[in-house]
Amino acid sequence: MVDLQDAQNAKFQTLRLQRFYLAQLNYLITYVVICVAWVSGQYQGSVWLMLSHIGLGVSTQLVFLALFRSNWNLRLQDPSMTNAQIAVAILLITYLLAFAGPLRGSLIMIYANIMVFGIFQLSRRDFLIHSGLALACFGALITIEHYYQTDTRQFTLNLVEWFILACFLVGLSMTASYIRELRERLQQRHNTLQAHQETLRGMMGQLQNLATTDPLTGLANRRHFLQEARRRMTLMRPTQQMGIALIDLDHFKRINDLYGHAAGDQVLQGFAELARTTLRDDDLIARFGGEEFVLLLGNTSIETLHQCVERLRQRFAEKTFDVLPEGVYCTFSAGLSLLQPEDDLEVCLNDADQALYLAKNSGRNRSEWHDPSYA
Numbered sequence: 001m002v003d004l005q006d007a008q009n010a011k012f013q014t015l016r017l018q019r020f021y022l023a024q025l026n027y028l029i030t031y032v033v034i035c036v037a038w039v040s041g042q043y044q045g046s047v048w049l050m051l052s053h054i055g056l057g058v059s060t061q062l063v064f065l066a067l068f069r070s071n072w073n074l075r076l077q078d079p080s081m082t083n084a085q086i087a088v089a090i091l092l093i094t095y096l097l098a099f100a101g102p103l104r105g106s107l108i109m110i111y112a113n114i115m116v117f118g119i120f121q122l123s124r125r126d127f128l129i130h131s132g133l134a135l136a137c138f139g140a141l142i143t144i145e146h147y148y149q150t151d152t153r154q155f156t157l158n159l160v161e162w163f164i165l166a167c168f169l170v171g172l173s174m175t176a177s178y179i180r181e182l183r184e185r186l187q188q189r190h191n192t193l194q195a196h197q198e199t200l201r202g203m204m205g206q207l208q209n210l211a212t213t214d215p216l217t218g219l220a221n222r223r224h225f226l227q228e229a230r231r232r233m234t235l236m237r238p239t240q241q242m243g244i245a246l247i248d249l250d251h252f253k254r255i256n257d258l259y260g261h262a263a264g265d266q267v268l269q270g271f272a273e274l275a276r277t278t279l280r281d282d283d284l285i286a287r288f289g290g291e292e293f294v295l296l297l298g299n300t301s302i303e304t305l306h307q308c309v310e311r312l313r314q315r316f317a318e319k320t321f322d323v324l325p326e327g328v329y330c331t332f333s334a335g336l337s338l339l340q341p342e343d344d345l346e347v348c349l350n351d352a353d354q355a356l357y358l359a360k361n362s363g364r365n366r367s368e369w370h371d372p373s374y375a
């Protein structure tokens with residue numbers, strides 16, 4: 001569970017870094033624009049001023065990179081640091097606009113470009129706050145210029161630009177919150193679909209269980225046994241053989257008649273539990289019907305199969321049941337046969353049934369193996 005959480009965190013951190021690198025591409029483009037403006041003589045400042053934009057941009061971004069790389073951002077409520085990154089970019093672009101001269105009109109739209117960065121992340125409120133910050137910064141710039149008479153452009157033009165910027169930022173805020181809502185709705189639908197998928201998977205599992213399991217004992221049912229036995233036969237090597245044991249509880253009708261059907265059920269469950277704990281995990285045990293069970297042992301000999309069934313038979317014969325009076329024990333008889341890769345499963349089960357018949361006729365509480373000469 002913790003590993004899953006860690007993997008999720010690492011995935012999100014990678015996404016944050018990818019988004020950060022994408023923002024760096026925009027910074028790079030802006031550096032190029034600054035250089036072009038300076039080379040073309042449109043930049044209103046010295047080379048040192050021009051370089052200060054790039055220096056400030058690079059150093060602030062290095063701080064963000066260090067925060068991401070050291071995972072320090074994970075301590076924050078918003079580890080993507082979107083608000084901080086946008087606020088820094090707005091301040092940097094305002095600083096650039098102060099020296100952009102006649103290019104200011106075209107560069108002003110970088111504010112909108114910065115806001116697009118938060119389109120999937122920010123709430124409408126955050127968007128409006130950042131729009132307000134951009135307008136306040138740009139407003140302060142033109143006011144200061146006007147106050148100190150450093151304005152080389154008309155104040156009215158500046159005001160119109162501010163107004164155009166305000167209109168676009170409001171429009172962008174609306175579009176962004178609409179996109180965000182759409183995204184949230186999609187996310188919700190995705191979550192609902194995932195929940196449905198989980199439920200369906202659970203139901204499929206339950207159906208699969210119902211179709212393959214005997215409800216009383218929890219063992220595989222007859223259908224599943226036959227399917228699984230056939231599947232295992234296809235995986236056998238030519239020299240291998242599997243062992244089959246048909247097991248039938250002795251005089252089980254008496255248990256039902258004397259102690260009740262519920263007691264009979266408990267005996268069946270007790271046998272299933274004992275078989276599960278006595279046999280190996282890869283041995284297949286199934287309830288074949290009524291008080292009859294079947295075992296399938298992989299890659300075995302008649303001796304091993306016999307030993308295995310005898311061990312189970314002895315343990316069952318000694319097993320006590322709460323529902324039965326003291327001194328009352330149950331037994332079973334078993335018929336054994338071997339299954340080769342080329343054999344017919346039905347024929348092999350029939351052989352085991354004949355051996356079981358022999359065991360019953362020979363006094364019960366015993367196991368017999370199929371003798372081909374016996375008919």
Ligand SMILES: Nc1nc2c(ncn2[C@@H]2O[C@H](COP(=O)(O)OP(=O)(O)OP(=O)(O)O)[C@@H](O)[C@H]2O)c(=O)[nH]1
Pocket residue numbers: 216248249250251252253254256260261262263264265268289290291360364
């Ligand atoms: N309690 C209970 N009894 C079951 C269940 N399925 C079958 N039986 C009973 O198992 C008994 C099987 O009886 P028989 O086929 O006559 O065999 P038996 O009494 O075991 O005698 P032998 O097999 O000859 O030793 C019947 O009384 C069935 O009603 C079950 O799920 N629960």
